[in-house]
Amino acid sequence: MASRLLCFNKPYGVLSQFTPEGRWHGLKDFIDIPGIYVAGRLDADSEGLLLLTNDGKLQARISDPRYKMEKTYWVQVEGEPDDAALERLRHGVQLNDGPTLPARAQRMEAPANLWQRDPPVRFRQSIPTSWLELVIREGRNRQVRRMTAAVGYPTLRLVRAAIGPYTLEGLAPGTLRDVPLP
Known part of the structure; x- marks a missing residue:
């Protein structure tokens, strides 16, 4: 085959x-x-x-x-991450199972043509949401969610946009x- x-x-x-x-x-x-x-x-x-x-x-x-294939995630977070939070992600974040490798992290507009999620993400009127693009080479259990929470911005929606090419x-x-x- x-x-x-x-x-x-x-x-x-x-x-x-x-x-x-x-x-x-x-x-x-x-x-x-x-x-x-x-x-x-x-x-x-x-x-x-x-x-x-x-x-x-x-x-x-x-x-x-070991092959370090990059994974790109679009992450909708609660709040609007500041430059200090992005720098922490870029340098690696301490998690309960050890430090992460540095990530590429940047703010992004909401992804164009992104489908509606069923069920929808929860929204709170008093707390804005924003989007990040995170590129990592690891794949620990719930790693992206734990990384954004560690810098003070809980993940609301997580979409893997790419694996390598x-x-x-x-x-x-x-x-x-x-x-x-x-």
């Missing part, structure tokens, strides 16, 4: 596994291709790019932190496409 690499836009509420659990859906609700596996994970309450492949070596290369561009939630192998 020929090797395949697929990009999937994982909706909110879907696990990075084929089997559903509790209130969360599984990938089997969206993907019916035998012999493919997830390369890396994305929490059920996060959205965006997930890579899948039928090639075990490629799966390891994508998901193993692969992006969400043109990919609606719940859809997938084959991409060329690296």
Whole structure:
């Protein structure tokens, strides 16, 4: 069987596994291709790019932190991060499981053509929200959420926009496409 690499836009509420659990859906609700596996994970309450492949070596290369494949996230946070918070993210943040590697962090406008989330993100009239773009090379459990909380700006919505050269561009939630192998 020929090797395949697929990009999937994982909706909110879907696990990075084929089997559903509790209130969360599984990938089997969206993907019916035998012999493919997830390369890396994305929490059920996060959205965006997930890579899948039928090639075990490629799966390891994508998901193993030793290969340092960059992951780009669009993060809607509560509040408006100041320059000091961005600098902390850029230098690495101390988390309960140790310091993070430095991230690329910048403010951004709300992503163009971003779909509505179901259910919608909670809003509080007295607290503004803003968007950040964070690029990291690690993949610890809930790392981006913990990083923004550590600098005082809790994450409200998290969308993975890219993994290395692969992006969400043109990919609606719940859809997938084959991409060329690296």
